[in-house]
Amino acid sequence: MSDLPSSGSTDGTESASGTLRRLESDEAGDSCCDDPILETRRADDETVAAELAVFKTLANEKRLRIVEALRGGELCACELEAILDAPQSTVSSHLSRLREAGIVNTRKEGKWTYYRIADTASLQLLDLAAALGDDS
Amino acid sequence: MSDLPSSGSTDGTESASGTLRRLESDEAGDSCCDDPILETRRADDETVAAELAVFKTLANEKRLRIVEALRGGELCACELEAILDAPQSTVSSHLSRLREAGIVNTRKEGKWTYYRIADTASLQLLDLAAALGDDS
DNA sequence: AAGTTATATCGGAGAATACCGATTTGTATG
């Protein structure tokens, strides 16, 4: 499907550690798992936590549909209720999850609460995911 | 925290429908939810499905750590086992989820199976999510 | 104040996920 070098790096971001490791270790080695350099590959806890919060928030169909609906500008909770065709309490709790995650912001006007995308980076995120998802 | 226009659009992607709607409808309207134009805001099913598949796959700490570990180049399953400090069956099933979602590719060499990032867009996705996540 | 509409929160049942030991499959090697 894609252009994969049959060995070595997949992009330019790496600091050569992976590639070097593979090349320097003996070709016919009979074990690969007892390697102290693996320590280097462990991800930072805070980074993972930040990513996880975002992905968990977006890993739900109704919440995704809310964000997609907000592409065209702000909407109030009851409009989103109509778009999703879901009960009020369901929509409301999804909205509060999205707000807690910082994906959407709110603006209160009279008895209505309007929701909007907080950061256009969220939309880039959806676009990337859509592109990744349909050629799987 | 961020630069939000206090009303109106959040970016340039919208086709003005949201903004116009809000402006043209009466200021003191007492209902906002019975609007036929809301139909326009419903997202395409296939797009949502594609996005959902990607986000669900990445909405797990161990799978995220696997992808992060693969930033530096390919690794075999048992190396990932060591990095995650998780039982073999657990790691293996996470890897097959990642492969099914098209996030990683595999290369078999002898008795080892090496995993690598299938598309660098996945890494952009993680970077975006990390950026969105830590200033929430 | 009483009524109406919009939204948030609570609580608990049902569904989906994650986890991990045990077993199976695959590959090399003595």
Next chain:
DNA sequence: CATACAAATCGGTATTCTCCGATATAACTT
């Protein structure tokens, strides 16, 4: 062929998530 190691799959339990009715809070109306 027996053994050893890597990896995948199976089965069941534990945890988390989703959903939605019921209830609470808030703002506007008469």
